Amino acid sequence: ILNVEQSPQSLHVQEGDSTNFTCSFPSSNFYALHWYRWETAKSPEALFVMTLNGDEKKKGRISATLNTKEGYSYLYIKGSQPEDSATYLCAFPATGTASKLTFGTGTRLQVTL
Amino acid sequence: DAGVTQSPTHLIKTRGQQVTLRCSPKSGHDTVSWYQQALGQGPQFIFQYYEEEERQRGNFPDRFSGHQFPNYSSELNVNALLLGDSALYLCASSYRGPGVNEQFFGPGTRLTVL
Secondary structure: OOOOOOEOEEEEEEEOOOOOOOEEOOOOOOOEEEEEEEEOOOOOOOEEOOOOOOOEEEEEOOEEEOOOOOEEEEEEOOOOOOHHHHEEEEEEEOOOOOOOEEEEOOOEEEEEO | OOOEEEEEEEEEEEOOOOOOEEEEEEOOEEEEEEEEOOOOOOOEEEEEEEOOOEEEEOOOOOOOOEEEEEOOOEEEEEOOOOHHHEEEEEEEOOOOOOOOOOOOEEOOOEEEEE
């Protein structure tokens, strides 16, 4: 049984703060790690797919790093804005392509003015 | 491109009834996966359809069944509904090609069982 853990469960920051959260996953048989952003009443939106140890990906103010040897990924948001308020999910596929995803419980981020 | 669409948006049923949820995948996608998200949890994998067959299944009872049509759209059926089936049901589509395939999600169907 795959165990994907995310911390913290929730986070409340002020506009302009930078923040980061963690996704921990089994380090053996690593294939890929997905990060999703999920705003209330919308579809989960794919942010990054990370495959290589040491990978660092960036999309605007959001970036992510990957350490497959120790089994964790960090998601960073620089200069948080209210529109960043969402639940951030990481997901780990059991096997290869188009495989079922095992999700963490998510980190709920709220950014206030 | 409309992306992944699901219908209905919300549904209220009573215990013992049956329900059918529908999903249309993103254009060009051939694989549909269904997930259940209960309150306070991450989405849980139910099953995946490819070439009109169930290819993988999560830890869900046989009351949960599905179907994929030749146009790649899919249905999720739940029989003998229980209160615990109340959840958000998400559909995700992907293309079964080489490499890592991203799964694109629909907005979900909120099922309430009374």
